[in-house]
Amino acid sequence: MELFRIHKDIPFMRHALVFNVISLVTFIIAVFFLVHRGLNLSVEFTGGTVIEITYAAPPQVDSIRDTLAKAGFPDAQAQSFGSASNIRILIPPRAKENSSRLANEAFGNLCQANAGSVKDLAFKTDQGETKTRQTCSLAGDKDLFHVRSVEFVGPQVGSELATDGAMAMLVVIIGIMIYLSIRFEWRFAVSGIIANLHDVVIILGCFAFFRWEFSLPVLAAVLAVLGYSVNESVIVFDRVRETFRNSRMRGLTVPQVLDHAITRTISRTIITHGCTQMMVLSMLFFGGPSLHYFAVALTIGICFGIYSSVLVASPLVMWMRVSREQFVKVTTKKEEAVV
Numbered sequence: 326m327e328l329f330r331i332h333k334d335i336p337f338m339r340h341a342l343v344f345n346v347i348s349l350v351t352f353i354i355a356v357f358f359l360v361h362r363g364l365n366l367s368v369e370f371t372g373g374t375v376i377e378i379t380y381a382a383p384p385q386v387d388s389i390r391d392t393l394a395k396a397g398f399p400d401a402q403a404q405s406f407g408s409a410s411n412i413r414i415l416i417p418p419r420a421k422e423n424s425s426r427l428a429n430e431a432f433g434n435l436c437q438a439n440a441g442s443v444k445d446l447a448f449k450t451d452q453g454e455t456k457t458r459q460t461c462s463l464a465g466d467k468d469l470f471h472v473r474s475v476e477f478v479g480p481q482v483g484s485e486l487a488t489d490g491a492m493a494m495l496v497v498i499i500g501i502m503i504y505l506s507i508r509f510e511w512r513f514a515v516s517g518i519i520a521n522l523h524d525v526v527i528i529l530g531c532f533a534f535f536r537w538e539f540s541l542p543v544l545a546a547v548l549a550v551l552g553y554s555v556n557e558s559v560i561v562f563d564r565v566r567e568t569f570r571n572s573r574m575r576g577l578t579v580p581q582v583l584d585h586a587i588t589r590t591i592s593r594t595i596i597t598h599g600c601t602q603m604m605v606l607s608m609l610f611f612g613g614p615s616l617h618y619f620a621v622a623l624t625i626g627i628c629f630g631i632y633s634s635v636l637v638a639s640p641l642v643m644w645m646r647v648s649r650e651q652f653v654k655v656t657t658k659k660e661e662a663v664v
Contacts, residue, residue: 341640355530436461516641550626
């Protein structure tokens with residue numbers, strides 16, 4: 326499917342050096358901010374207090390965040406889970422304050438903001454056990470909301486999550502390199518993974534520069550960008566291989582082959598990335614705070630993924646001296662001996 330067809334190849338490789346200088350400068354800046362500022366890790370990685378609250382009626386999550394911010398919890402996160410009436414609040418750790426005290430303080434401020442009072446009420450579990458829970462009630466014992474559970478995520482758990490996340494990224498990178506090496510050739514594998522890592526580092530650099538919160542959904546977005554970017558590289562590399570094997574195009578030089586491959590896939594790139602970006606922008610503008618940074622990471626990754634897959638990976642393949650002979654097997658006919 327094509328929206329349009331460009332009949333004359335665009336000379337992208339003529340400006341390959343400029344594109345890669347821009348990429349190198351952007352990469353160095355991203356690394357600089359990663360080293361000097363670091364990532365603003367969320368509670369999942371640093372540890373903290375997790376409070377789950379069940380409301381009698383679906384609340385406004387934004388008002389909960391505002392209340393917590395005014396109460397001295399500006400870094401607290403609030404999001405729905407399971408249903409609109411269940412709210413999970415994540416509070417970063419504080420020095421010399423335990424989890425129970427933070428949970429009680431946060432719950433008390435939320436209850437006070439709703440003109441209620443905190444009570445400990447007894448209830449029966451499904452197993453018939455009698456337990457007590459904190460409840461925010463109005464006059465007349467009308468329950469507004471109650472604490473479902475309070476947990477403390479320790480630094481050790483956060484460290485394990487960070488290690489597992491890094492290991493997941495490493496496995497994805499190794500898998501991509503093996504896949505590209507088998508499907509194409511080692512030059513394509515090296516250039517493709519460099520281009521993909523370029524995207525990942527720039528995403529992390531943006532989060533470090535703007536001090537955006539780096540959470541598990543953002544890590545998932547980074548892993549998604551790795552797979553998404555390599556797909557675009559594979560499309561271009563496929564067309565490069567087809568052009569090399571096309572007997573009618575044997576007169577083209579390597580830069581001309583790359584220009585031809587990129588030009589012929591532009592329409593497909595616009596359709597694919599345009600549709601994907603529309604969905605991501607929908608999450609960015611209408612998905613709420615819980616999906617905001619996930620969508621931001623995907624937006625950055627998609628934009629830079631197009632650039633790197635086309636204008637970074639292809640020049641690297643050219644500079645690694647890819648040639649037609651690597652894809653076309655030359656067969657020689659043996660002359661029969663004359664008796």
